[in-house]
Every structure is written in C-alpha cells, then in structure tokens.
Amino acid sequence: MEAPNILLQGKQTIKQRLEQAPAWVLIFYVSITAFSVYACMYGFRKPFTSASFEGITFLGLPYKTVLVISQTIGYMLSKFIGIKFIAGMQPQKRAANIIKLIIAAWLSLLMFGVVPAPYNFIFMFFNGLPLGMIWGLVFGFVEGRRTTELMGAVLATSFIFASGLAKTVGKKLMLVMHVSEWWMPFAAGGVFILPLLISTWLLNKAPSPSADDIAHRTVRLPMDKAQRKTFIKHFGFALIPVIIAYVMLTILRDFSEDFANELWTETGYPNNADKFVQTSTLISVIILAVVGGFFLIRNNYKAFQLNHTIIIIGFLLAAGSTFLYHQHVISPLIWIVCASSGLYLGYVPFNCFYFERMLAAYKVPGNVGFVMYIADAFGYMGTVVVLLVKETVHFKYSWVDFFTVLFYAAAAGGILLTFVGTGLFAKLYKKK
Numbered sequence: 055m056e057a058p059n060i061l062l063q064g065k066q067t068i069k070q071r072l073e074q075a076p077a078w079v080l081i082f083y084v085s086i087t088a089f090s091v092y093a094c095m096y097g098f099r100k101p102f103t104s105a106s107f108e109g110i111t112f113l114g115l116p117y118k119t120v121l122v123i124s125q126t127i128g129y130m131l132s133k134f135i136g137i138k139f140i141a142g143m144q145p146q147k148r149a150a151n152i153i154k155l156i157i158a159a160w161l162s163l164l165m166f167g168v169v170p171a172p173y174n175f176i177f178m179f180f181n182g183l184p185l186g187m188i189w190g191l192v193f194g195f196v197e198g199r200r201t202t203e204l205m206g207a208v209l210a211t212s213f214i215f216a217s218g219l220a221k222t223v224g225k226k227l228m229l230v231m232h233v234s235e236w237w238m239p240f241a242a243g244g245v246f247i248l249p250l251l252i253s254t255w256l257l258n259k260a261p262s263p264s265a266d267d268i269a270h271r272t273v274r275l276p277m278d279k280a281q282r283k284t285f286i287k288h289f290g291f292a293l294i295p296v297i298i299a300y301v302m303l304t305i306l307r308d309f310s311e312d313f314a315n316e317l318w319t320e321t322g323y324p325n326n327a328d329k330f331v332q333t334s335t336l337i338s339v340i341i342l343a344v345v346g347g348f349f350l351i352r353n354n355y356k357a358f359q360l361n362h363t364i365i366i367i368g369f370l371l372a373a374g375s376t377f378l379y380h381q382h383v384i385s386p387l388i389w390i391v392c393a394s395s396g397l398y399l400g401y402v403p404f405n406c407f408y409f410e411r412m413l414a415a416y417k418v419p420g421n422v423g424f425v426m427y428i429a430d431a432f433g434y435m436g437t438v439v440v441l442l443v444k445e446t447v448h449f450k451y452s453w454v455d456f457f458t459v460l461f462y463a464a465a466a467g468g469i470l471l472t473f474v475g476t477g478l479f480a481k482l483y484k485k486k
Contacts, residue, residue, distance in 0.1 A: 068259045081201050084260045085208035088192050090253035091152065092209060093216035095188045097246025098159045098181070098239075099125070100217050100311065101224030105235040112172040115445050123441050124175045125182035126308065130434035132186025133427050140190030141277040141424035148191045149258035155184035155191075156250055163240040171236070181239075186430070189405070190423035197410055197422045198263040198274035203348035203357075206406025210345075211338040213405070214398055217311045220246075271354070271414045274421045282424060289416075289425075292478035295471040297429045299365070302464040303401045304433030305440050306372070309460060310394060317453045321386035340395045341402055348407055355483055358411035361403045362476040366469050368399030373465035376458055393461055400468065404429060415483065 072080050102121060110117035143151070162181040166174045196205045224242050227233040233241050263274065277285070310317075345364065351357040375392035378384045384392070409422045409429075444456070 069261045072259070073261045073264070077201070080261070081204060084196060084199075084257070085205045087253050087257035087260065088196055088205065088209045089212045091250060091257055092188065092192050093212040093219065094246040094250035094253060095156065095185060096212070096216035096220040097223065097250075098156060098163065098243045099129075099185050100220040101227075101242035102178070102235075102239040103311065103314070104221040104224035105228065105238060106316075107171075107235055110171055112175065117172060117175075119441065119445055120172070120175050121178045122313075123438060124178040126434055126437050126441065128179040128182030129186040130182075130431060130438060132183050133431035133434055136187050136190055136427040137424060137431065138282075139187065140194075140427050141282060141421060143191065143194060143276060143423070145194060145262065148194050149254050152188060152191050152254050153251065155187050156247075158184040160240070160243045160247065163243050167237040167240045174236070186434075189430075190427060192257070193406075193422060193426070194274075195257055195260050196406075198271050199267045200270050201349045202271065202410050203345070203407040206410065207342055207345045207348070207402070210402040210406040211342050213307075213402070214341060214394075215338040221314065270352075271410070272417055273419050274413075275419055277420045277424050281420060285418065285420060285424070289412075289482070292475060292482055293425070293428075295478070296475035297432055299400075299468040299471040299475070300404050300429045301433045301436040302468045303368075303397065303404070304430070305436045306397050306460055306464050307401050308434070308437040309440070309457070310397060313453065317390070317457060320453045321390070336391060337395050337398060341398050344399060345402055345406070354411050354414040358408070358415045359476060359480070361408045361411065362472050364403055365400040365472050368396045368401070369465040369468045369472075371396030371399060372461045376461040380458065393457075397461075412479075 072083060102125075103118075105118070107116070107118040107121065112120045115123075159181050162177045166177040166181070168174075169177065192209065193206070196202055196209060199205065220242065223245055224238050227238045227241050228235065231241075263271070348357055348360075351360065372393045373396075375384065375389050375396065379386065379389035379393075405426070409425050412418075412425070413420060413422065
C-alpha cells in the first residue's frame with residue numbers, strides 16, 4: 055500500500071505546484087503536453103500516406119485510395135460514436151482511454167503488416183476507429199480555461215506540424231531504413247509510442263480549470279442524453295450552415311494531407327521527405343501567430359463572432375492563392391503554403407476555440423467535445439463521399455486541377471454559409 059500512496063502524493067504535489075505557479079507556467083505545461091500527445095497520435099494515423107502502394111488495385115480502385123477510404127470510414131464512425139462517448143467522459147478516465155485507444159490502433163498496424171494485400175485494408179479501418187476519439191479526450195484537458203484559445207491554438211497546430219512530421223518519418227523509414235510500405239506504418243508507430251506514453255502521463259497531471267476560469271468560461275461537465283437533446287433543440291438550426299462549411303474544410307484538409315505526396319510529386323518535388331515537415335512547420339507558425347492571441351479578447355460573444363471573420367479570411371486566402379498560381383504569379387511552393395494556410399485558418403478555429411467561445415457566450419454548462427464530434431462526424435462523412443465520387447466518376451484530371459476545384463468550390467460555398475451562420479447566432483444571442 056505504501057508505493058501507491060507515494061505515487062499519489064507525487065501526483066498531488068505536481069498538480070499543486072502547477073496551481074500555485076505563475077499563469078504562463080500552466081499555459082506552457084498544458085499546451086506542450088497536449089500538443090505532444092496529439093502530435094504523437096498522428097504517428098499512428100498518417101505515415102502510410104507517404105507511401106504510394108503503386109501497381110495494386112482492389113475493386114477497381116488504386117490501393118492507396120482503398121486504404122485512405124478504409125481509415126477515413128473508421129475515423130468517421132469513431133466521431134459518431136464519440137458524440138455520446140466524449141460528451142459523457144469523466145475527466146479522471148481520459149488518460150487511460152487515450153493509451154488504450156492508441157495501443158488498439160498500433161496493433162491494427164501490426165496486422166496490416168502481417169496480412170497480405172489486398173486483404174489487409176480492413177486493418178486500416180480498425181486503425182482509424184479508435185484514433186477518432188483522441189482529440190476529444192485531449193481537448194478535455196484544455197477547454198474551459200481563460201487561456202483555452204492560446205492552449206488550443208498550440209494544440210491545433212499539431213494537426214499541421216504532426217501530419218508533415220508523420221509523413222516525413224514514414225518516408226525516411228522507406229528511403230533510409232528500407233522498410234517496406236507494408237511494415238512502415240507499424241514501424242512509424244514504434245517511433246512515437248514512448249513519447250506518447252510520457253506526454254499522456256504528464257498531461258494527466260494538469261490541474262482542472264480554476265474558479266476564475268469557470269467564472270469566465272462556464273463550468274464544463276459531462277452531458278447526458280437530456281442535456282444533449284436540449285442543446286440540439288436550441289442551437290441546431292444555427293449550427294447547420296456552420297457545420298456544412300466545416301464539412302468543406304474537413305474535405306479539403308483530409309485530401310491535402312492524404313494526397314500531399316502526389317501533389318508534391320506533380321509540382322516537381324518527388325522523393326523529398328523533408329518537404330512535408332518543412333512546409334507544415336511554416337504553416338503551423340503562421341496559424342499560431344494569427345489565432346494564438348484570441349485569449350486576450352475577454353468578451354466571449356465578440357470573440358465567438360470574430361471566429362467567423364477568421365474563417366472567411368481563410369477561405370479567401372485559399373482561393374486567392376490558387377488563382378494567383380494559375381496566373382503564374384506565384385510558384386507551386388508558395389501556392390501550397392498559402393492555400394494550406396488559408397485552409398487551416400478556417401479549420402483550426404473550429405477545433406480550438408469556436409465552440410469553446412460559443413459555450414461561454416451562451417452560458418452552456420456542457421463540453422466542447424459533444425458539439426465538435428457532431429461537426430467532425432459529418433465532416434469525415436463528406437470526405438468519404440468525395441473520395442468515392444473522385445474514383446467512380448471517370449474523367450481526366452491532374453492533382454493540381456483536382457485541388458483547384460476543391461479550393462474554389464469550398465471558398466464559394468463556405469463564405470456564404472459562414473455569413474448565414476453569423477446572422478443566425480446573432481439572432482439567438484439577442485433573444486438570450
């Protein structure tokens with residue numbers, strides 16, 4: 055009994071030290087540990103996309119597309135399950151669930167290497183199924199604080215940086231270590247497993263939001279069925295256009311991540327493993343600089359509505375840089391960096407402070423995970439639909455042409471829908 059008591063005292067001491075430390079220490083601690091956990095998750099999800107799996111088809115589709123669809127369907131189903139699972143999650147169970155889900159995803163990659171193609175695609179589905187839960191569990195440690203936007207912005211840049219890092223690790227394992235395409239995803243997971251365990255252990259020691267945090271951002275509690283139903287009844291109509299805009303951003307983001315290797319190859323950068331992490335690091339810095347200062351805005355409603363402006367600017371940057379590229383004003387490298395930055399300017403707010411400020415502005419005693427997982431579920435459903443349409447509707451196109459159409463269509467629809475959402479939420483606030 056003595057050993058557990060010592061461990062418990064140590065755990066309490068670290069939390070107490072963080073509670074008594076200057077605010078910047080807690081911000082730094084939570085930001086870095088949350089970033090590390092989610093960045094490591096990408097080491098189990100994205101490395102396979104750096105491979106091409108050429109020469110193999112299944113059901114008439116390129117095998118890489120089959121793998122992307124399989125993982126995305128698993129990830130999508132995970133988001134639907136997470137609407138209830140994450141909404142009702144008890145805080146003390148978050149860390150244990152993160153580790154269990156990551157281990158399950160890693161074992162799926164082991165089976166992907168063991169079972170021969172094309173029958174191993176099913177294990178990519180089982181890989182995506184647990185990984186879709188990780189964001190909600192990690193963000194649970196971040197939400198409901200006065201500085202959630204700053205912490206969330208750091209966490210959200212892991213989407214960008216870690217995707218490039220995971221693909222770079224995967225590419226180097228194949229080019230330098232000569233690991234096969236089939237075993238590379240499992241080997242990449244081995245690179246990230248120890249950092250993930252350590253960062254999860256550290257994140258679990260972060261103290262809960264203080265009384266001052268709760269006073270400014272409302273208390274964050276698990277939501278039962280009745281509370282979830284009431285939330286949808288009150289906010290559902292206003293959320294519809296916003297979620298559709300988010301679906302467009304999710305489709306763009308998934309394609310730019312999963313088929314970045316093909317786009318870079320087509321624009322003149324084949325077999326360049328470092329290009330993934332170099333550009334993703336630059337984009338991460340740009341996004342962090344733009345959105346990190348949101349926590350300085352004290353008025354929750356003003357901050358919430360300002361999110362819509364940032365999202366619209368993101369759409370405009372993505373479409374505008376695409377236009378300039380086709381006019382030969384900017385290079386392929388500048389186009390990809392600018393278009394991706396615009397994409398993430400629209401995407402990141404939804405994942406770190408859009409719904410955080412929404413709950414605070416409208417005084418909802420719930421949690422971000424519930425509404426975020428509704429948006430994510432439909433977002434990944436949109437990705438699956440577009441993937442299937444792309445492969446079943448036969449017409450000649452290049453990857454540059456395909457991404458061009460996506461950027462233009464998303465900008466046109468996304469800007470309009472975001473304006474509509476802004477007006478609907480303004481009416482709700484006036485009624486309140």
